[in-house]
Amino acid sequence: MKVTVFGIGYVGLVQAAVLAEVGHDVVCVDVDQNKVDNLEKGIIPIYEPGLTPLVKSNFEAGRVVFTTDAEKGVKHGDLVFIAVGTPPDEDGSADLKYVLAVAQTIAMHMQAHKIIINKSTVPVGTADRVTAKVTEVLADLQKSVSFDVVSNPEFLKEGAAVADCMRPDRIILGTSSERSEKKLRELYAPFNRNHDKIIVMDVRSAELTKYAANCMLATKISFMNEIANLAELFGADVENVRKGIGSDPRIGYQFIYPGCGYGGSCFPKDVQALVRSAKGVGYQAKVLEAVEAVNYRQKEKLFDYIMRYYKNDVAGKTIALWGLSFKPNTDDMREASSRVLMEKLWEQGARVQAYDPEAMEETQRIYAGQDRLSLMGTKEAALNGADCLVICTEWQAFRAPDFELIKSKIADPVIFDGRNLFEPALISEYGLHYYGIGRGQSI
Numbered sequence: 308m309k310v311t312v313f314g315i316g317y318v319g320l321v322q323a324a325v326l327a328e329v330g331h332d333v334v335c336v337d338v339d340q341n342k343v344d345n346l347e348k349g350i351i352p353i354y355e356p357g358l359t360p361l362v363k364s365n366f367e368a369g370r371v372v373f374t375t376d377a378e379k380g381v382k383h384g385d386l387v388f389i390a391v392g393t394p395p396d397e398d399g400s401a402d403l404k405y406v407l408a409v410a411q412t413i414a415m416h417m418q419a420h421k422i423i424i425n426k427s428t429v430p431v432g433t434a435d436r437v438t439a440k441v442t443e444v445l446a447d448l449q450k451s452v453s454f455d456v457v458s459n460p461e462f463l464k465e466g467a468a469v470a471d472c473m474r475p476d477r478i479i480l481g482t483s484s485e486r487s488e489k490k491l492r493e494l495y496a497p498f499n500r501n502h503d504k505i506i507v508m509d510v511r512s513a514e515l516t517k518y519a520a521n522c523m524l525a526t527k528i529s530f531m532n533e534i535a536n537l538a539e540l541f542g543a544d545v546e547n548v549r550k551g552i553g554s555d556p557r558i559g560y561q562f563i564y565p566g567c568g569y570g571g572s573c574f575p576k577d578v579q580a581l582v583r584s585a586k587g588v589g590y591q592a593k594v595l596e597a598v599e600a601v602n603y604r605q606k607e608k609l610f611d612y613i614m615r616y617y618k619n620d621v622a623g624k625t626i627a628l629w630g631l632s633f634k635p636n637t638d639d640m641r642e643a644s645s646r647v648l649m650e651k652l653w654e655q656g657a658r659v660q661a662y663d664p665e666a667m668e669e670t671q672r673i674y675a676g677q678d679r680l681s682l683m684g685t686k687e688a689a690l691n692g693a694d695c696l697v698i699c700t701e702w703q704a705f706r707a708p709d710f711e712l713i714k715s716k717i718a719d720p721v722i723f724d725g726r727n728l729f730e731p732a733l734i735s736e737y738g739l740h741y742y743g744i745g746r747g748q749s750i
């Protein structure tokens with residue numbers, strides 16, 4: 308099928324590559340010329356396991372092309388995806404300017420029926436706004452072309468995006484058009500073989516489903532962080548509590564890990580956006596407000612530990628930091644907990660020596676010119692001359708380090724672990740102090 312994808316980011320690029328892989332004919336449109344030029348040279352703008360070979364092989368086979376030519380893109384696809392960013396506006400609500408700009412572009416160039424599919428995460432009612440925008444532009448241009456707007460939110464996880472798109476848990480289609488449903492069922496048939504994963508619903512419910520999913524996941528994290536903070540004060544170990552409650556199948560073991568807060572491009576902005584949308588309809592979303600507030604506080608947790616340990620004076624200290632990305636297997640630094648920690652340490656006059664398996668380039672781009680940051684080539688090099696070690700991201704490569712080496716390299720024998728990677732008893736055998744999240748210890 309002929310498909311066009313507007314927006315070559317985490318969602319658009321992965322979606323395009325996966326659709327091309329099963330044989331669809333995909334044109335990707337982005338406004339970023341540099342990104343398009345790089346993709347044509349085989350330079351993939353993001354790190355995502357399995358993505359580079361997938362994009363390269365499908366590009367070489369001519370099944371996916373990259374362009375800034377929106378007219379070419381609109382002409383090509385019977386199905387046109389909108390996969391552009393929906394960043395938070397100043398008040399936390401989702402900024403729809405990119406989505407509506409694409410809607411306008413599609414309307415300007417369309418000459419035949421289009422199914423416009425919204426993959427971006429957007430507030431309830433956005434499909435209506437896209438419909439209104441396209442209708443308005445068509446009327447201005449005195450064109451009479453039919454179209455349909457479908458909501459098809461994306462549920463991929465960064466770090467496992469290719470696998471998630473190849474084997475989705477569910478495919479949500481928000482549409483009341485039988486014609487569009489049929490076309491989308493055909494498009495997704497290669498991913499829907501084992502059992503029917505397609506759930507069809509009205510557009511508004513589909514739009515809300517995406518927010519509800521992310522808000523539920525964020526709620527699980529903030530809930531566990533709340534319990535961890537209590538565990539710390541009560542002298543209990545949240546890791547025991549986690550295992551204890553996870554054994555109840557109504558709760559389950561998934562997604563109940565405490566830590567130094569959630570980040571990324573989705574949870575923080577989507578929780579905020581739903582809080583704002585709720586306000587817009589006169590409702591105070593109290594649970595979600597608390598989820599956001601707990602996370603905000605949790606992102607300062609490691610900094611608070613370090614300040615207490617050093618009696619509020621870290622000026623001149625060098626902090627070794629393992630993990631920069633907001634989670635493992637990605638180079639995405641958006642809203643990463645490491646950023647809150649580093650920026651607060653710099654304010655206090657400390658230096659940071661950091662290592663991350665994938666996010667160094669992105670960190671360098673964000674903090675170019677920051678002379679209190681040194682990016683080191685290995686996790687061991689980050690320890691050289693450091694006073695203590697802090698862990699912000701649970702990369703596999705950090706799970707079984709050489710504790711003797713750590714002890715020999717850092718001036719003060721202490722690890723602050725924002726992801727509870729280690730057993731406190733084991734670490735103390737090496738003569739190291741250990742502060743995890745909610746492990747029954749407080750400074």
Ligand code: NAD
Binds near residue numbers: 318342572
């Ligand atoms: P991104 O910032 O990585 O990519 C967006 C791309 O859109 C950029 O390349 C940008 O240049 C391009 N763009 C902006 N305006 C454009 C226009 N007018 N025409 C063509 N291209 C344009 O964003 P992302 O992380 O892929 O997220 C996209 C949407 O998907 C968001 O709404 C996000 O909430 C949602 N989402 C993201 C994830 C995720 O894990 N990143 C998962 C599910 C849903």
